[in-house]
Amino acid sequence: MPSGNPAAIQPRPGRGTPRVTGWSPLAPVVPPLHAEPSHSPGSPAQWLTGTYQDRFLIIPVSEMVCLEAEGNYVLVAARGERFRLRGPLHEVASKLASSQFVQVHRSRVVNVHHVREIVPTWQGDFELVMSDGSRVRMSRTYRAQFR
Secondary structure: OOOOOOOEEEEOOOOOOEEEEOOOOOOOOOOOOOOOOOOOOOOOOOEEEEEEOOEEEEEEHHHEEEEEEEOOEEEEEEOOEEEEEEOOHHHHHHOOOOOOEEEEEOOEEEEHHHEEEEEEOOOOOEEEEEOOOOEEEEOHHHHHHHO
16 A cells, blocks of 8 residues: 555455545545534524425525424425424524514414515404415414514
């Protein structure tokens, strides 16, 4: 083995082929699985990773219309689809910019850039009409946070 090569050749137990450790030709190209998050601590995320039909997808924050709690998961409405994120709503919402995402109900957070109309209801609540045509109920409790 030439000097200066950090790789070490080790025999594999029970196999005739040696295994090279410590070096990979793809190392500079392929990031590790524990890659940096989409944001540094204290700054809002630029994207989140969600699942859709057994696949993991990158969801840019700017495309997220509404987040809705569903048990230990959060359903994200974006691109006309619903994606699933693991974790409680308060944990997912804490990663997002508070100036762009506002909690409007105990189980819902909306992207204010996607709100098209605010319609009052006869009970004193409001209904938000979103850019994708969906309607999200805003309770009286969270009304002051939305202003």
